[in-house]
Amino acid sequence: MAVSLLRRDKRSAAASLKAECSRPDGRGVQLLNDLLDSVLSPERALAEAEVIEWCKCLIAGGESFDDFCKMVCAYDNATLCGLVWTANFVAYRCRTCGISPCMSLCAECFNAGEHTGHDFNMFRSQAGGACDCGDSSVMRDSGFCKRHRSTASLNIPSVPNELMMMSEHILPRVILRLVQHLRDGYSEPVSDPATERDLQKTLQQMDPLISLLEDLTKMGGATRSILTRVLANHQIYKDLCSGDLCTGEKTYAKKNYEKYLAALKGSGLVTSKERSVTSVLDQMAGASNVTILGATAGTGQMDSSDEEEQDGNQRVGKRKRVELCNSTKDPSIMDILKHKCFLEEILFWTVKYEFPQKMVTFLLNMLPDQDYKIAFTKTFVQHYAFIMKTLIKSHESDTMSNRIVHISVQLFSNEELARQVTEECQLLEIMVTVLLYMMESCLIKSELQDEENNFHVVVNCGEPLLKNNTYWPLVSDFINILSHQSVAKRFLEDQGLLQMWMNFVSFFQGMNLNKRELNEHVEFESQTYYAAFAAELEACAQPMWGLLTHCKIRETQGYTRTVVRYCLDALQDWFDAINFVDEPAPNQVTFHLPLHRYYAMFLSKAIRCQQLDLDSLLPDQEMLMKMMVHPLQIQASLSEIHSNMWVRNGLQIKGQAMTYVQSHFCNSMIDPDIFLLQVCASRLDPDYFVSSVFERFKVVDLLTMASQHQNAALDTEHERSMLEGALTFLVILLSLRIHLGMTDDEILRAEMVAQLCMSDRTHSTLLDLIPENPNPKSGIIPGSYYFENMLSAVADFKAPVFEPGGSMQQGMYTPKADVWNQEFDPIMVILRTVYRRDVQSAMDRYMGFLKQTGKFCGNPWPPYRERAPLNPSYKGLMRILHCKTLHIVLFTLLYKMSMDHQNMSEHILCMVLYLIELGLDNLPEETVEEEEMFGEERCSDSWFHGTNIATNLNHVINYVRVRVPETAPEVTREPPASTSSDTSSFVQSSNTAQVFSLVAERRRKFQEIINRNSDNAIQNADVRPKTSKWTAPSSTPQLTTAILEVRESMLSLLIKLHYKLSGKQNSYYPFWLEDSESTSRLDPMQQSHGDGTTAVERILIKTAARSRQNKCSIEEICRKVAPPVPPKKNSSADKKALDKEERRQKARERQQKLLAEFASRQKSFMETAMDLESPDSDVAMDIGSSEQQDSETVYDCVICGQSGPSTEERPTGLVVLLQASSVLGHRRRSTEPKKLPTSDEEQIYPEDTCGTAHDVRITDLQQYFKDSSCLQSVSIGWEGGVYVQTCGHTLHIDCHKSYMESLRNDQVLQSFSVDKGEFTCPLCRQFANSVLPCYPEKSEEKSIWSPYISKTLQALIEEVEEQQEQLGMFPVSISSVTNLSKEMESVMKDIKNTTQKKYIDYGKTPGSPDNDFLFMYSVARLNLELELVHRGGNLCLGGASATTKRSCLNQLLHVLAMHMRLFRIDSAYNPWTRLTRLTQVIDSGICDDEKPEVPLLYRDISSLLLILVLTMPQELHKEHFTCIVKVLYNLLYTQAIATLSVRFSEEERTAWKNSGKLKIMCNSDKSWEVLLSHIIGELSKGKLYCASDTDQVSMLSTSVWSPQSIEYSIQQFCLPFLRTTSLLQHHLFGDDLPNCQRTEEEFGMLASYLGLLLSSLQSSDEANSSSCLEWPVAALDIISQWCSEVMTSAESHSEQVMNLLVQDPQWSLPCLLQLPENYNTIFQYYHRKACVHCSKVPKDPALCLVCGTFVCLKGQCCKQQSYCECVLHSQNCGAGTGIFLLINASVIIVIRGHRFCLWGSVYLDTHGEEDRDLRRGKPLYLCSERYKVLEQQWVTHTFDHINKRWGAHYNGL
């Protein structure tokens, strides 16, 4: 029965089966199954078209499948869009509407939703995604599009059962077949390409089936729910897959099933049956494990395949492989899989086949079904471990990662679902276990601290897993689920999980250890550091921030307590494992301390938000001391790195130092470190802390008051900068409040101010530079209103401007004046600078501000800022400022500074003063007066007694005992016994400070603290000293003790320093002594800007204000006459340093000035080169066209510097750039610019461009007329003509040749190619490629202007003719070779080679001289017309006065003329005769087979003019020129009238014909009416006008012609000729162009300029076109003659007569296509548009902005003979110049010949910034100024000069 069905027509079979099935007897179902057995038999290949056909027909149950689709779709009630996309799809994200940050929308839903004014952006999907429209768990309902609003689906009826009945029966079998196929097709890849191909084949074969399933999912809810039932049902799976169904094929089913089992096993997975065996193994393994770090080591349950892989490549870390304790975790997570439904097995196979795209899409398309989503999520979680294992092994981990995330993001972004699987499927346990498992595969032994006794293991950052970031899908999933409160809570409550997590984090603690190279430079600069930073940020910090967002309120105190506890445990374990006691190992640093940072950040949160007591979370003192060491080591190393002490480790170490503070890392790295150090400082003994700092920075030895010292730890050259580093660190530590009390607002403001002070910033840079504070996952969202408000509060916007020279700027933000005045904080700047020069830049800008506002004119010091109040929990921090050790250091440094000791600097002094001032501003609470009680007497034995700085400032130190080298001056000095009365007591050191050793101090304190913790004291003391390499300075044998008489207090030292800084004795005088209203003058604001003296004064005022005692002391010190200041001549080191700094500053200024000068010189070259309208300054340099009064022009050679005339023997030439141009060819008739099409309806047709029109004309002419004649009747070069421009500089041609030779030998990389003759002008560096010889001027020949009245027109005509005859007989011979003529020939060759052959050969015989002739005068025409365009298209309104900068037209005309005179024009065809004489009808003399000559009325007058002028002998007389122009004007006028007559309607023609006849009597030669009437009469003789009276022509004239409009139209017709002719005259004879202000005057002005009108005769605006006529013979006769030429040939081409007769020489200025305002309009239409050539959607679509052609940039698809489409188009459309908009980047590239450059973008965002590659995806708007500049550069051919960064494109664009 089934067999018979198979033979039937599928649709009818399906229909009858459906009927059978709907009966209750079940026979139909049986029948259907039989049929399916056969159709879906495993023996039939899935790829067979029949199989799918059958399935489709059966599912449709007799309908066509398409109809069925439509019917089902009609019932779709899905409220979710769920559109699934793959990588590179363009989607949208709206932050205003999104709940989850992962939310995304398809373009359709986005555009149909309401998002105006929202914070949205467009983005290119990287991993793929799905549309969330309609999913209210991910986005707000208000953002849904109309279609997916939940209300929209209410009215849709549910689908009738009958429609879906067949699907219900068939789909289980289809799915079964799919699974069978997957099982059969699989073979374990043995990393051999053959099997990989097999897998690909298997996938290909099932493609049609998957497509079918995909189609079904797209039909909507109904089919999806059936599929869900099939996929998730256990029973169906059991029935079909256990092999019970088909008895006949039992063997197949069994084999098939076994393949599945084999695959499971092959993956290292077991089914639950085997589970019992495994657990026994587990126990055995567990017993033998050794415990390290709370984890177990050993081989354990590593599955066999992994084991083998590992054995293959033995690694260091292998023996130390660590596994987590299996006691806490279910081993089933990693190794057991049991499939209970189709969905599970299908996912298994999807993983096995490494996520084929089609399968992924199918699985994701099902997601809108809620039941499926739950089932699938659970299945995904079930396979999670397996997925990640597969990922690690995958060779294509990048693709696979993307596919995994594509799926998981859809599942885990939904909080409810994530919570459900966390609870039901142990999602968190699985994730953490898998993370541990993953990292375990690449652990190595840590070498930190004690290499031998180190039991800690860390990840090896060189492993592919880390280097390639393979772990990111897992980490990103983890971060994603932790963002859900309910899930995070679960995590924080589970102590087991936390413990595991801390284990995980500790793998990163101390990774990527750096050891300072002391001897040789590292051979290989390892770049692993980036992997390390990325790993810490992504795997440790991000989850931390995720957890922290859920610890924001008091109620969550418990969580923080737990985390802190486990963190401390882990830290303790770590210290134990690395065998750490108290000293860090020297010359080692790791930037990775995630455990420290976890601890720090949870601590910060606890104090800030949860009101926890700090002390309750702190460990004991010993632990605090340990915790302080490594972060402090990093700070010291930063300073070492910047002091160049790590140079031998290569550049990468600087990279690490910079990354550590960089904006994306700082809030997870340096900020927590500083905070932790602040916490330690606030609780540890301040003396201990301070001495530790100086010891870590290795500057202890430097801190002696002796003039000389030895330093065991540091080279002298590094001392100063390390001391600066140490002091700066202390200042940062004490003034930074980021975690100590600043609010989020204050932090953001401070960050913003710091960045803006360094440099003006664009909006996007600023966004990027501001750390999302303090928590990257919450807080400020980029672009939020919050951010914007803050920005507008602190910064002013500077709109993008253009700099001359074309460099484009972006919109910038610059600090407001108030910010400089009150908020600029150098400390914050130092903290956030990646490059040290940024600090200098901020200071320079600050100085600029002070100068500009007149606040301070000197060299300012960094301003001191009051700090935000300290959170009371950290008050202890201020004890640092009030401890003896710090005060001794400060005193010592002040003393050293005042004594001009070596290696002191202004910066050091600045930091010292900063610390003192901080101390004064943060006095301890016990009153100052109290301390004063102790007074002088109690300071009998040593340094200071109290700790209050206010008191200690005043404390006088009399003697200090120092250890000095024996050579030091102190040693020889006698003890000051004679000056002291109590000598004996002095020796007893009653008033002498003890030798102070910081190291000893720290040791002592450490011991004290340790002893307090009696438990640990003994064991710690045992091991302590052995690793120490530090030796106390006193142990150095060469040192001897000396006693120094000091007798200073810090106050006296400060006052001395004031003298020093001001350079004046007694410069300081306490103001209160002169002014009784003392303190009222104390305005700290006014005091904040200034130099060192200001800082000292401020401190003294503060000191005086704090205590009466101090005030008195200051007075006393100041009263003392001339305190001992070291005399100036000492020329001390300090002064030297200050001087040096000053000198350096001056040098810097000088240099800047020089640079600026140089730049402005360059710029002025550029400006003139750009030919912009700035008529000044250039006249002097204008050579070509200038009226040189001197007899001979003198040229300067820019190479040899000599000056002289250009001669035949040693010609001089102009530096020129020759380039092919099609700019004029793209002119259009309409003055409205063409719009760029942005829909299918809009189109651009090229027909109305100048280039096309001329092409058509020449083809038409060639059809009917003699070729050589045709080639003299038009101009070419509208497309591909050669434009010649010069920078105006000249050189000897022989000098140029040697210059080129030197360039050729120069191996320096040049952006131009010397082989192509390219070079840059030696003077102005402008790009050039040829040299145009200057024609030696023979002044005597230059005719004196003779008024043309002197000779009659007739006489002149004859003279011209004579000269032309002459020429015919005696062509100038090139055989008389001179150097000049050789060069002229060679430049002509260059000109020809500049353009392509096809732009030269227009004649029928390629290469004929006629072609060359045409080409040459066309070059002249082109250059004239381009100049006209550059002048604005006309010669009035400034067009005439605009100086033609650096024109080389005169020289060019000479070269062209010389070559053109080589051609012989047959006198019989010389147009001159026909122009000036009445001749016999000549057509009879011509053979019939030859085509006639082109009638004069068809000829192009400008071309005729150039031919006549350029073929005349050299040094054309002006009277002859004028004569030619006059003769041609007659013809031009006739053409104008003829053209006009064609435009008339028949009636008008008759009317004008008749009215003109009446006026014949008087002055008829100059009456347009007579002439018009005559022409109409003549032309009517033929059938000319009949053809014209078709619609299209008469349509042109809707209005009636009046005499005025006729005159106007004649003038318009003639003007183009008059303009080019005037320019020609200007260049040939050097007379100034006339000036006129009104467009109406132009005709008259030009006519008189050209001598057509007597200028005195009439006021120019009344100029009448006909009054310019001057006929050599009777007008009517010669007109008749011209008309007859047309008539004779008209028979052969009556159709074209009209077209040829109607010339329209008017073209509007060339312009680029008009672009839409909003970039999205372009993007939406073009980014998915298919190319017309390859009909594919290009990967990199580009758009020609000249003609609108759409091309495949870089595409192989459209490549022709190794030319990619873009390059090809640039040749065809722009003769080598192309301007393309890259659709996907919003950037414009310019192609010029073999080079290209990225021009920039003409679309900017609201902040005036480009968005290259659309990375930010914010709306972009057209910046018309930029677009104007682009157009300007195109029209003026200045791309080469203005844009700097060119590269060769090798035809690959």
Ligand SMILES: [Zn+2]
């Ligand atoms: Zn959508």
Ligand SMILES: [Zn+2]
């Ligand atoms: Zn939608």
Ligand SMILES: [Zn+2]
């Ligand atoms: Zn929105």
Ligand SMILES: [Zn+2]
């Ligand atoms: Zn020279």
Ligand SMILES: [Zn+2]
């Ligand atoms: Zn130059």
Ligand SMILES: [Zn+2]
């Ligand atoms: Zn184009």
Ligand SMILES: [Zn+2]
């Ligand atoms: Zn293409």
Ligand SMILES: [Zn+2]
């Ligand atoms: Zn293509």
